[in-house]
Amino acid sequence: MDPYRFVKQEPYKLYIDGVFVESESKETFDVINPVNNQPFAKAYKGRTSDLNRAIAAARRAYDEGPWGKMSAKERSKLLLKAGQLLAARAEEFAVTETLECGKLYMSALYYESQMAVDAFEFFAGKARCLEGKVVPCEAGHLNYVLWQPCGVVGEILPWNGPFMMGCQKVCAILAAGNTVVIKPSSWGSLSMMLLMEIFHEAGFPAGVVNLVTGSGAEIGDALVKSPLVDMVSMTGGTETGKNIIGVSKDTVKDIALELGGKSPNIVFDDVDVDEVVKWARFGFTLNSGQVCVSGTRLILHKSIYEEFLTKLKAECEKFVPGDGFDYMNGVNFSTLISKSHAQSVWNYIESGKKEGARLITGGVPYTDPVLQKGNFVPPTVFADVRTDMTIFQEEIFGPVLCVTPFETEEEALAIANGTEYGLAGGVFSKNIKRALRVAEKIKGGQIYVNTYFSKGMIESPGTGWKQSGIGVAGIQKYMISKTVFVDLIDGSLPPV
Numbered sequence: 068m069d070p071y072r073f074v075k076q077e078p079y080k081l082y083i084d085g086v087f088v089e090s091e092s093k094e095t096f097d098v099i100n101p102v103n104n105q106p107f108a109k110a111y112k113g114r115t116s117d118l119n120r121a122i123a124a125a126r127r128a129y130d131e132g133p134w135g136k137m138s139a140k141e142r143s144k145l146l147l148k149a150g151q152l153l154a155a156r157a158e159e160f161a162v163t164e165t166l167e168c169g170k171l172y173m174s175a176l177y178y179e180s181q182m183a184v185d186a187f188e189f190f191a192g193k194a195r196c197l198e199g200k201v202v203p204c205e206a207g208h209l210n211y212v213l214w215q216p217c218g219v220v221g222e223i224l225p226w227n228g229p230f231m232m233g234c235q236k237v238c239a240i241l242a243a244g245n246t247v248v249i250k251p252s253s254w255g256s257l258s259m260m261l262l263m264e265i266f267h268e269a270g271f272p273a274g275v276v277n278l279v280t281g282s283g284a285e286i287g288d289a290l291v292k293s294p295l296v297d298m299v300s301m302t303g304g305t306e307t308g309k310n311i312i313g314v315s316k317d318t319v320k321d322i323a324l325e326l327g328g329k330s331p332n333i334v335f336d337d338v339d340v341d342e343v344v345k346w347a348r349f350g351f352t353l354n355s356g357q358v359c360v361s362g363t364r365l366i367l368h369k370s371i372y373e374e375f376l377t378k379l380k381a382e383c384e385k386f387v388p389g390d391g392f393d394y395m396n397g398v399n400f401s402t403l404i405s406k407s408h409a410q411s412v413w414n415y416i417e418s419g420k421k422e423g424a425r426l427i428t429g430g431v432p433y434t435d436p437v438l439q440k441g442n443f444v445p446p447t448v449f450a451d452v453r454t455d456m457t458i459f460q461e462e463i464f465g466p467v468l469c470v471t472p473f474e475t476e477e478e479a480l481a482i483a484n485g486t487e488y489g490l491a492g493g494v495f496s497k498n499i500k501r502a503l504r505v506a507e508k509i510k511g512g513q514i515y516v517n518t519y520f521s522k523g524m525i526e527s528p529g530t531g532w533k534q535s536g537i538g539v540a541g542i543q544k545y546m547i548s549k550t551v552f553v554d555l556i557d558g559s560l561p562p563v
Contacts, residue, residue: 070162070172070392071107079110079256081117081280082263084124085273091116096280098257101169101402102390103440108167110256113279115289118248121277125219125246126295128274134246143194146238149269150187153234156265157184160258164230167257169402169442170354171391175230182524183234189525193542194242202550209553214546216244217321218297221290223283225302226255226404227357227464232302233259235525240300241275243545248296249278250286252303254404283307291315291322298322300544302359305462305488305534312537321547323538325359326531327462328490331483332362332519333473333505335496336370343495344378347468350493350519352386352446355401356466360491360529362519364452364459365470366482372472376450380428383446388438402441403465409442412465416447419458424449424469454485462488476505484510489532493519511535 078095080087090111097106128134134142153160160183161176170179197214204210220240224233229251240247251259259278266276279286287307291299291314298321301311308324315322332350334343350362367375389398403409416430429447433439444465452459452469459469473479483492492509494516496502506514513521513529521527528540538544 068392070166073159073162074108074166079108079260081111081113081121082260082267082276082278083117083121084277085267087263087267088117090114090280096253098167099405100166101404101442104406104442108257110260110280113281113286115285118279118281118286118289119293121248121279122219122290122293122295124274125248125277128272129216129218129246132274133272134275135244139194139197139244142242142244143191145269145271146187146191146194146242149265149271150184150191152265152268153187153262154184157181160230160261163261164258165391168226168229168255169391169404171394171399171401173394175391179228179231182231186231186234186238186525190238190242190542193239194244197243197542197546204552207554207556207559209555211551211553213549213551214543215549217545217547218245219295220245220247220545221250221293221296221299222247223250223287223290223299223301223303224252224255224259226252227354227359229255230258230262233262236300236302237262237276239542240545241271243542245298245545246275247277248290249276250283250290251278251280253280253282256280287311288314291320292317294318296320298545300538301325308536321538323544324531324536325538326490326534326536327464327488328359328361328531328535329364329460329462329486329488330360330362330491330493330511331364331366331509332493333366333479333483333495333509334368334371334375335479335494335498335501336368337497338371338495340371340375340378344375344382346493346495346519347375347379348382348446351468352383352400352466353520355403355444357404357464358520360513360520362491362493363463363468364483364486365468366473366479367470369472369474376427376448376470379448383428383448386446388433388443388445400443400446402443404442406442408464409444412444412463412467415458415461415463415465415467416444419449419452419456419467419469422453422456422458423451424456424458425451427470429466454482460486476501480505480508484508487534490535491515491529512540
């Protein structure tokens with residue numbers, strides 16, 4: 068196939084107030100294919116002036132435009148229509164995501180594109196099922212609670228899954244009745260810029276959906292600082308999240324942050340080793356480890372330790388790295404997003420070696436000159452990792468697994484909970500009572516038992532604990548509650 072047939076020859080445009088526009092500065096940036104680090108497209112780079120126009124458009128659409136007057140049923144039908152339009156262009160979006168983010172094409176086409184379409188369908192239904200509640204109170208009075216949209220939402224998207232995650236978040240924002248200004252990552256902009264065509268064709272009113280590219284330091288900060296933006300949601304690194312918390316103090320706006328992870332995966336000695344080895348491998352190598360909930364700390368019972376490591380090494384060495392479009396030749400392992408990110412991962416690998424972790428597999432650059440053009444890092448497994456090591460404590464966000472032995476359930480939990488993160492975690496054991504007991508005690512918002520990764524991403528979203536995030540998950544993340552008291556007694560007077 069020729070993936071480049073889908074690529075626009077002219078720069079991809081911003082989307083502001085229902086119109087595709089160049090940035091006011093006319094500045095563009097190169098879009099890089101991480102498989103070979105070659106530019107293949109250009110996109111306009113937004114600045115604060117562009118963002119301010121987008122915010123003003125979103126504000127008008129919410130306060131004055133037809134969006135705020137639309138019923139949930141009308142919003143639902145627009146989302147359904149957009150989902151149908153997206154389904155018809157799934158191949159184009161999968162190709163775009165593969166080119167820009169280094170995905171495996173078959174995964175982008177048959178999983179991420181399908182999940183993106185599903186987000187439109189799910190939230191189209193959710194829009195019509197948003198309920199409040201009646202609360203018992205004093206006799207002769209009615210108390211009811213409403214969930215209402217926040218208003219104008221700024222959504223700052225990550226680069227590791229901009230298409231799928233972007234659709235999930237934006238659909239939730241719109242289903243709740245908000246308008247949105249989207250800031251995609253500079254390393255993952257095209258699929259969301261392309262998605263604006265879907266919203267435009269579906270007939271969303273001008274200003275309801277807006278997109279402005281640009282740096283986080285400029286566009287992200289301006290979103291948080293703007294008094295016209297009611298709420299900001301961000302998925303990204305913990306340090307970026309801390310900066311947003313600091314910047315938000317002047318407007319005291321609602322913020323929701325999905326941040327980093329260093330998730331534990333506890334394996335007890337009663338498991339089927341051959342089966343769980345494959346889950347452990349999957350848990351830290353999906354998307355080359357560029358998944359926030361990856362199981363990057365394997366906490367492994369001593370009695371199966373060496374056997375498990377030997378079999379895990381063999382499984383990791385079955386991967387075939389390469390261009391995600393080259394699936395006919397068995398490619399099943401993708402590149403990292405950029406040179407700078409790959410270098411960060413290599414720095415962590417060197418740190419692991421220097422601090423005395425035992426290298427089981429990987430840890431050395433590929434020698435194939437074709438792979439060397441890209442940002443490939445082989446699956447790397449370190450054994451005997453102590454809790455004080457840098458690679459144990461810090462998020463690497465690459466295909467690097469840290470393995471630590473344990474003997475008792477209490478020791479496993481202490482190791483599992485021994486970082487500042489609390490995003491996810493896994494437990495493998497045939498003793499279901501023990502597995503559930505341990506799952507309850509892991510300090511994290513999404514736990515997997517005898518499996519890894521979510522089987523209901525939008526139906527049952529996780530919430531970050533500790534330094535892995537703040538804010539309610541799901542559609543109510545983009546809503547705010549209001550409690551109303553009604554006096555039903557004729558002639559009632561306030562107490563004297």
